[in-house]
Amino acid sequence: MFSIKRPEIKLKNKRINSIGLTIDDYTGGPSTLCGGCGHDSVTAAIISACFELSIPPETVAKMSGIGCSSTTPGYFLKTAHAFNAVHGRMPSVTTGACAAHRGMKFLAVSGDGDTGSIGLGQFIHALRRKLSMLYIIENNGVYGLTKGQFSALADSRSKNRKGEENRWSPIDPVRMAIEMGASFVARGFSGDKAQLTPLIKAGLASKGFALLEVLSPCVSFNNHQGSTKSYDYIRANEEEATHITDFAPVREEISLPPSGSGVRDVTLHDGSLIRLRKAEGGPGYGNAKEALQFLESCQNKGEIGTGLLYLDSEPEDFHDLTGTSQRPLRDLPLEELIPGEPQLQALNREFR
Secondary structure, rough: OOOOOOOOOOOOOOOOOOOOOOOHEEOOOOOOOOOEEEEEEEHHHHHHHHHHHOOHHHEEEEEEOOOOOOHHHHHHHOOEEEEOOOOOOOHHHHHHHHHEEEEEEEEEEHHHHHHHOOOHHHHHHHOOOOOEEEEEEEEEEEEEHOEEEEEOOOOOEEEEOOOOOOOOOOOOOOHHHHOOOOOOEEEEOOOOOHHHHHHHHHHHHOOOOEEEEEEEEOOOOOOOOHHHHHOOHHHHEEEOEEEEEEEEEEOOOOOOOOOOOOOEEOOOOOOOOOEEEEOOOOOOOOOHHHHHHHHHHHOOOOOEEEEEEEEEEEOOOOOHHOOOOOOOHHHHHHHOOOOOHHHHHHHHHHOO
């Protein structure tokens, strides 16, 4: 009988993080994706990032929708909370969960269809509400579950396996995030774990809405010549805005690089640092206009801009703007959750 149960491998001298957990404590079930799928590389980077940050898995809520990408949360943080929403509706579920428990760390994984098509309206409102979450888009440019049709994020003139060109202009979630108020915006490549892992760590440490788009090739339906989402095309046309050399959590001693090295330490919203080397022509980290100009320049040259693209130095988030409860709603006594008829009538009068 065939079994997909993950075999138990016992290793000696496993590395333990600062809260006493090993890397195995951050894994999940075995992947059911195609062998070589870029999404599995994203999973590996998420596992590494959470382990290295010593995040207690039970403080994380994994959120997802529908699609190949939305199976990813099943492959990491097996003891974390999780909610698999219907197609495109994950942001509204996350909004409710975020309002109910501001102490949770929300890590959402979506895809180019779940975000850019049926879920586009929900995605935009999550951005404008500055939800406190890391939103990862695994972008392969196709609908893998339905055999490779172009998605709304597919580049114009990109070719499918039959040689047909996509005639429509793509939606760019990175530009949309910068324009709509995200506090942290980055783009990575699933084939570059050295860049991807610190981007995930920085996104998790960021305040407000953090967007990380990951170009994640589909080996079954979009990894051929003529595709702009194939491994070969991305490797040949990647233009890094920033070269990330290190991520320093707030609890660790920080040693500044020598002057004149071209390396800059950028302070994130929890006090930790991400150490960056700005590439020639790359944007200023806190300048939305420069970030958009860099992305447009890359597009005009047929290149793909990656790295940290934008970081708001004075971010606001959903909790700041709405005054959510400091305590989880589940811990509030009934008289606070249901304040009574006079308070309800006073609230109703505000809307008349």
